[in-house]
Amino acid sequence: MNFFIKKLLIVIPTLYIAWTVVFVTLNIIPGDPVNLMLGGRPASDEVRENVRKNLGLDKPVFERYTSFLINATKGDLGKSYLTRQPVTTMIKENMMPTIELSIGGLIFGVFFGVFFGIFAGTKPNSMRDTFSMIIALCGISLPSFWIGMMLIYIFGTTLGWVPIVGEGLVSLILPSITVGLFFAGGMARLTRSSLVDVLNQDYIRTARSKGISKYRIVLRHSLRNAMIPPVTLLGIQFGLLITGAVITEEVFARPGLGQLLLQAILAKDIPLVQALVVYMTAVYIFLNLIVDFTYGIIDPRIRLERNRG
Amino acid sequence: MVEILNVSNLSTAFQSDYGSKQALKNISFKINEGEVLALVGESGSGKTVTSLSIMGLLPNNAYIQEGNINLIDKKNNQVNILKLTDDKHNLIRGNDISMVFQEPMTCLNPTMTIGDQIVEVILNHKKISKTKAVKEMIDLLGLVEIPDPTQRAREYPHQLSGGMRQRVMISIALACTPKLIIADEPTSALDVTIQAQLLQLLMKLKNSIVSKTSILFITHDLGIVRELADRVIVMYQGRVLEIGSVRQILKSPLHPYTRGLLAAIPALAKKGHRLATISSVVGDEDIDTAYPLTRLKDGRQVSLSPQALERITNG
Amino acid sequence: MKNFSIILKRFLLNKGSAFGGIFLLIIIIGAIFAPLIAPYNWNEVDTGPRLAPPSWDFLFGTDIHGRDVFSRIVYGARYSLSVGVISVLFGIVAGSIFGITIAYIGGRVDIIGSRVIDVMFGFPSFLLSLLVVAIIGVGLWNVVFAVGLASIPHFARIIRSAALQVKEQPYIEACVNMGFGKIRIMFNHILPNIFPIIIVIATMDLGGAIISIASLSFLGLGAQPPEPEWGAMLSSGREYMRYAPWTMIYPGLFLFLTVMSVNLLGDRLSIALDARQSVDKGKV
Numbered sequence: 001m002n003f004f005i006k007k008l009l010i011v012i013p014t015l016y017i018a019w020t021v022v023f024v025t026l027n028i029i030p031g032d033p034v035n036l037m038l039g040g041r042p043a044s045d046e047v048r049e050n051v052r053k054n055l056g057l058d059k060p061v062f063e064r065y066t067s068f069l070i071n072a073t074k075g076d077l078g079k080s081y082l083t084r085q086p087v088t089t090m091i092k093e094n095m096m097p098t099i100e101l102s103i104g105g106l107i108f109g110v111f112f113g114v115f116f117g118i119f120a121g122t123k124p125n126s127m128r129d130t131f132s133m134i135i136a137l138c139g140i141s142l143p144s145f146w147i148g149m150m151l152i153y154i155f156g157t158t159l160g161w162v163p164i165v166g167e168g169l170v171s172l173i174l175p176s177i178t179v180g181l182f183f184a185g186g187m188a189r190l191t192r193s194s195l196v197d198v199l200n201q202d203y204i205r206t207a208r209s210k211g212i213s214k215y216r217i218v219l220r221h222s223l224r225n226a227m228i229p230p231v232t233l234l235g236i237q238f239g240l241l242i243t244g245a246v247i248t249e250e251v252f253a254r255p256g257l258g259q260l261l262l263q264a265i266l267a268k269d270i271p272l273v274q275a276l277v278v279y280m281t282a283v284y285i286f287l288n289l290i291v292d293f294t295y296g297i298i299d300p301r302i303r304l305e306r307n308r309g
Numbered sequence: 310m311v312e313i314l315n316v317s318n319l320s321t322a323f324q325s326d327y328g329s330k331q332a333l334k335n336i337s338f339k340i341n342e343g344e345v346l347a348l349v350g351e352s353g354s355g356k357t358v359t360s361l362s363i364m365g366l367l368p369n370n371a372y373i374q375e376g377n378i379n380l381i382d383k384k385n386n387q388v389n390i391l392k393l394t395d396d397k398h399n400l401i402r403g404n405d406i407s408m409v410f411q412e413p414m415t416c417l418n419p420t421m422t423i424g425d426q427i428v429e430v431i432l433n434h435k436k437i438s439k440t441k442a443v444k445e446m447i448d449l450l451g452l453v454e455i456p457d458p459t460q461r462a463r464e465y466p467h468q469l470s471g472g473m474r475q476r477v478m479i480s481i482a483l484a485c486t487p488k489l490i491i492a493d494e495p496t497s498a499l500d501v502t503i504q505a506q507l508l509q510l511l512m513k514l515k516n517s518i519v520s521k522t523s524i525l526f527i528t529h530d531l532g533i534v535r536e537l538a539d540r541v542i543v544m545y546q547g548r549v550l551e552i553g554s555v556r557q558i559l560k561s562p563l564h565p566y567t568r569g570l571l572a573a574i575p576a577l578a579k580k581g582h583r584l585a586t587i588s589s590v591v592g593d594e595d596i597d598t599a600y601p602l603t604r605l606k607d608g609r610q611v612s613l614s615p616q617a618l619e620r621i622t623n624g
Numbered sequence: 625m626k627n628f629s630i631i632l633k634r635f636l637l638n639k640g641s642a643f644g645g646i647f648l649l650i651i652i653i654g655a656i657f658a659p660l661i662a663p664y665n666w667n668e669v670d671t672g673p674r675l676a677p678p679s680w681d682f683l684f685g686t687d688i689h690g691r692d693v694f695s696r697i698v699y700g701a702r703y704s705l706s707v708g709v710i711s712v713l714f715g716i717v718a719g720s721i722f723g724i725t726i727a728y729i730g731g732r733v734d735i736i737g738s739r740v741i742d743v744m745f746g747f748p749s750f751l752l753s754l755l756v757v758a759i760i761g762v763g764l765w766n767v768v769f770a771v772g773l774a775s776i777p778h779f780a781r782i783i784r785s786a787a788l789q790v791k792e793q794p795y796i797e798a799c800v801n802m803g804f805g806k807i808r809i810m811f812n813h814i815l816p817n818i819f820p821i822i823i824v825i826a827t828m829d830l831g832g833a834i835i836s837i838a839s840l841s842f843l844g845l846g847a848q849p850p851e852p853e854w855g856a857m858l859s860s861g862r863e864y865m866r867y868a869p870w871t872m873i874y875p876g877l878f879l880f881l882t883v884m885s886v887n888l889l890g891d892r893l894s895i896a897l898d899a900r901q902s903v904d905k906g907k908v
Contacts, residue, residue, distance in 0.1 A: 018746045022755070125369075137891075141884035143835050145842045146858060146876030153869055202415040208366055209410075210430040210481065211402035214395070224420045239748025246750070247839055251862075262843060265758045273758055277751060284748050301419055301467055 011289055016069065018281045022274055023068050072278055087275035090260065098256035101248060102241045104176030109183025113139075114230065116184070117191025121226070122218055124196050132188060139185020144244060148178040148251035175252045179244035183237055191230045198226040224298055231298070235291035242280055312381070313488050313523055314340040314363070314406075319376030321355075321362050332358040332371070334547040334599060340489060340523050345515060347538035347555070348527045349570070355547040356527045360491045363390065363525075364408055365398045380405060383488060404434040407482040409492040413474035413499070417466035423477050424462030427484060434485045449480040454510060472503035476510070483514070483522075491525045496533070508536060531571065535559060543567050548599050553609035563611045563621060644888030651882055655701035662695035666852050671695075675868040685870040687861065689850075693871060696852040697878055703853040704882065707768045708834035714772035715833075716826050719779030720815070727787035728810050738784070744777035753836065757845045764837075764853060767846035771836045775829060782825055786818040793817075820897045827890035831883040838879055854879045 113136075120132035151174045198204065199222055207221050208214075245258030257276060264272035296303040321333040333355050340346050348356050361367045363378055378390040382405045390398070407430075410416045417426060424446055431442040443462075450458035453476040466474055475495055482490045496504040515524070515537070526537060534541055534555060541558040543551040543566065551564040562568045602610040603618060613621075654661055664671045670690035678685040684693035726737030744752070756770035790796065791814065799809045838855030840846040847853035849860065854875040861871030 014743055014746050017743045021743070021747075137884060137887060138880075141831060141880055141887050143838055143842075143855070143858075143876060143879050143883070145839060145855075146872075146879060149858070149862060149865060149872055150876065153865055153872070202410065202412055203418040205366060206408075206410060206416045206478070206481075207418065209364055209402055209408040211399040211404055211433055212429065213399055221418055221421075239750060242748050243750035243839070246754070247843065250843060261754065265754060266844065268758070273755075277755060280751060281747055285746055299420060301465065 007289060007292060011285055015282060015285055018285070019069060019072055019278055020065075022277050022281070023065055087272050090272065091257065091275060091279055094255055094257050094260050097254055098245050098249070098258060100172060101175055101179060101245060101254065101256060104172045105179025105183065105241060105244055105248075108176045108180030110180075110187060110234070112180070113184040113187025114191050114227075116188040117230070118195060118218065118223075120188070121192040121195030121199070122214075124192075129192070133192065136185040136188035136192075139181045139183075139188065141185075142181060144178050144182060145247050145251050147181060148175070148248055151178060152252070171254075175248045175254060178248050178251070179241065182240060182244075186233055186237060187230050190233050191226065194229045195222060195226040198222045201225075228295065228298060231291060231294055235288045238284055238287045242284070310344075311342040312339050313342050314381075314525075315377070315379040316359075316363070317377045317379075319359075319362060319378065320374040321358055321367065321371060322374055323368075324370045324372070332547050333362065335376075336544070336547070336549045337602065338542055338549060338552060340525060342488070343521050343523060344539040345524045345526055345537055347534040347541045348525060348544060349529065349531065349534060349541055350544035351529060353546070354544040356544055357493055358547075359544075360408065360493050360525065360527060363491065364402060364406065365390065365393070365395070366408075381488070383486075400434075403430045403481075403487075404485045405487055406489045406491065407485070407487045409475070409478045409482045409490065409495045411494045411498055413471045413478060416478060417474055419466055422463055422465055423469070427462075427477070427481055430481050430484045445484070446480075449484055450477075452483065452514070453477070453480045455480075470503075471499050472506060475499065475503075475507060479507075479510070479514075487522060489523045489525060491527070493527045494529070497528070497530070508533060511537060531559070543570070549602060549610075549612065551609070551611045552602070553607075553611075557607065557609055563609065564613065640888045641892035644885035644892070647881055647885040648889065651701050651705060651878075651885070654698050655705055658698050658702060662692075662698040664692040664695045666691060666696040666699045667850055675864060675871070677868070678870055684874045685868065687857075687868070687871045688864060693857075693874055696857060697854070697874055700852040700854045700857065700875065700878070701882075703764070703847065703851065704834055704838065704855075704879065707764065707837050707853075708830055708886075711768045711772040711833045711837060712775065712826050712830050714769070715775035715779050715829075716822060718772075719776045720783050720822060722776070723780040723783030724787045724810050724814055724818075727784045728791060728806065728814060730791075734784075741777045741780050741784070745781070747774075749774040749778070750836065750839075753840065754845075757840065762845045762848065764841065764847040764851060767837050767840045771833055771840070775833065778829070779825060783818065783822065786821045787814055790814050790817045824890070824894040824897055827886070827893055830890065831887045834879070834883050834886065 116132040116136060120129040120136075123129055155174065195218075199218075204217060204221060207217050212221075242258070245256060246262055247258070248254070249256045249258040250262060257280070261273065261276045261280075263269075264276060316339070317337045319333055319336050320331070323330045323332055336355070336359065338346075348359065350356050358367070358371070361371075362373060367373070373391060376391065380388045380390055380401070382388050382401065388401070390401070393401070417423065421429075424443070427446040427449060428439070428442045431437070431445055432439065435442070437445075446462060447458045450461060455461055455473060455476055461469070461473075466477075469477070478495070482492075496507050499507065511524075524537075526533070528534060538555050540552065540554050542549055543558070543564065545566050551558065551562065551567050553563075558567060559571065562571055600612045600614055602612050604610050605621070611618075668691065671692050672682050672686045672690055674686060674688055674690045676682055676686040682692050682694065684697060687693055687696070722737065726734045747755075752774040753767070753770040756773055757766055760766050760769070796809065796813060799813055804813075837846060838853070838858075841853050841855035842859045844859065847856040849856065857875040858872055858879075861868070861875065865872050
């Protein structure tokens with residue numbers, strides 16, 4: 001419990017600092033948001049003043065900053081310049097497709113990544129090791145937008161196996177592969193090297209001297225220890241889910257938060273950009289927190305250390 | 310004397326980027342039931358490679374070139390270890406032959422309780438219930454004199470001291486009452502006081518219930534040899550130089566290298582004389598050339614030139 | 625000397641680095657000698673029939689404006705490689721200065737500096753790049769800056785911990801005792817010792833930087849038409865995917881192969897340099 005509280009004490013300020021950075025950066029953007037709201041139409045000074053008041057731009061920066069932080073905590077992040085809708089509504093509407101895509105990509109990436117990593121690591125320097133690592137290398141070298149388009153071209157257009165657009169689980173296959181491929185590559189490489197390191201440890205030799213089968217040694221003795229670096233990597237790569245969302249939703253013309261963010265940036269819709277970045281950062285930090293907790297489950301040394309301190 | 314292990318003409322080599330290195334050159338020896346055979350030699354003499362060859366735990370870049378290792382297993386069958394598949398070898402490991410390693414700090418799995426690690430080897434070889442296995446585990450911990458075994462069993466290796474961990478290793482080795490335990494310098498990494506305690510434990514065990522278990526005790530410490538061993542093998546650069554009983558080797562060593570080893574021990578050196586170093590005897594023809602082992606009348610075996618042998622039998 | 629030649633041998637004889645090295649060499653030569661290699665002007669409209677399939681005249685076909693895809697790819701090499709290198713260089717230099725400084729000075733400076741790095745790490749780096757682009761606007765060089773900036777915390781963190789290790793070494797203490805100034809110690813003594821690590825992380829990140837920049841260009845935030853940057857080419861080729869897939873296939877293919885070569889070389893380099901370190905420690 002102590003550990004939990006300590007972690008929260010670090011995480012929450014980080015979140016607020018991150019939000020501050022967002023506020024600062026977005027409010028130094030050159031260009032007048034008033035013009036954007038007016039849609040470029042000419043207007044009298046009075047109208048401009050009204051719009052300014054509505055956007056809250058007439059108040060001093062510090063006040064705007066504090067109300068921003070308070071509202072962000074409450075979950076109210078203002079209205080979009082362009083659609084005039086509350087941004088939180090817009091986020092809620094577009095959340096599900098992105099979550100589906102992220103989970104799909106995560107499952108594909110982790111499953112195949114860890115599989116190939118174990119496949120390679122259990123027989124280092126063999127054919128299957130080289131083979132797996134070449135595939136992993138391709139995974140991290142392939143630009144996701146290109147592979148997305150190639151997949152569409154090969155499986156959609158040419159072979160017609162998979163529908164390109166549409167709802168449902170089937171339409172999630174190609175995009176998930178696109179998002180997950182980079183993940184899979186990184187996980188495979190790290191899982192392999194980590195497993196090789198663990199298998200060279202003395203206690204594995206002890207286990208072998210007990211007559212334990214190689215199968216059980218990998219499963220019961222090595223995986224727990226070997227998975228720590230890959231889990232760390234997972235935490236870092238959660239950011240990739242966001243990259244993946246933006247690019248993949250664009251390539252596959254899927255609705256979602258990524259698309260939303262892209263449009264918002266191109267249209268300089270600051271409240272929307274602000275809201276999306278705030279939201280995504282919070283999710284990212286939260287996910288990393290979960291990863292931190294899993295360390296305690298995996299390695300008892302860490303768990304005991306935490307309970308003591 | 311009932312023989313349980315017979316190593317004959319064993320040669321092992323390592324392959325690396327820089328070429329291949331011969332680690333064992335045609336070594337042969339036997340181990341009898343219930344005896345403690347000390348394997349003595351300096352670093353690089355091939356002691357550990359010998360043990361790993363018997364266990365089948367050589368690293369990937371090592372290969373056995375020729376030879377035979379014959380074991381009489383617990384069911385009294387003769388098994389040629391080198392012809393075993395890895396799966397079949399697993400039936401022997403931990404069961405007929407088990408091993409205790411040198412580094413207690415790194416030899417136990419940090420993410421498993423020590424109780425689980427002992428129970429694992431029991432359940433791997435005996436078809437008994439988990440409850441029975443746990444009971445046996447607790448008994449084993451008592452046998453190796455670990456206080457409060459029920460509590461200790463639930464702890465993780467990092468919570469135990471080096472000496473305790475080594476006792477756990479010994480209990481794992483004893484768990485299935487093997488015919489042979491290979492102990493590779495089990496006390497070298499420990500404090501002198503802990504060493505002494507552990508040796509006392511081993512002596513106790515040797516003279517008690519597990520007295521039928523043979524031990525191949527690898528060490529470079531001749532003091533331990535004197536206390537614990539029945540017979541001694543001296544190895545140097547992958548070859549066996551001399552084999553004999555503890556008395557024979559310590560009182561009247563035949564091979565110049567063995568003599569050098571003994572002369573280098575402060576306690577055994579003559580008072581007022583300079584301590585000898587090994588280098589003062591290396592370069593001697595008898596050490597550099599690999600003569601085959603000859604069996605003498607008193608049961609000893611030694612690798613010496615024909616001239617040296619003549620000198621011994623006649624003088 | 626013997627050790628160096630062993631490392632070199634390991635490096636060159638490996639199939640991976642051979643392939644990577646050769647391909648990269650081809651790309652670099654292509655980039656430098658583009659005017660000599662490209663058969664047509666990459667910017668000239670209607671060099672050939674529009675959306676023509678690959679032929680002997682137009683090795684990779686033509687795009688919607690009748691431009692030769694092959695020529696555009698050759699010139700594109702200039703963009704994709706150089707922008708990646710510059711972006712990484714920027715990140716590494718800034719990260720090194722920051723990381724070495726806070727590691728060496730230590731104390732409160734280090735604590736604050738580390739917190740700053742942690743906060744920057746709170747952002748997924750792509751998001752950070754997007755944010756920067758949102759502020760300073762679109763364009764190839766803006767994206768280079770954005771991607772470089774986003775890579776700073778990653779480099780700074782690694783360099784800082786490497787510098788901390790070197791700082792503990794006795795010879796640094798000797799320098800302090802001899803009265804060397806802080807800056808001199810940091811850059812003449814600490815920096816050379818962490819150089820191998822810097823090289824390793826730079827090369828390993830280069831592939832990612834190239835992809836990030838190309839991705840941002842693909843989204844329309846980076847290189848703008850008619851620049852023949854490979855990511856941007858893919859974006860425009862996308863519309864004609866059904867009828868003229870070559871406008872999409874080749875730019876992406878070259879991106880892929882270039883990044884793969886960079887990664888291959890980076891991998892080999894890091895193994896070779898690590899090997900040297902263990903040789904020095906007498907482990908080999």
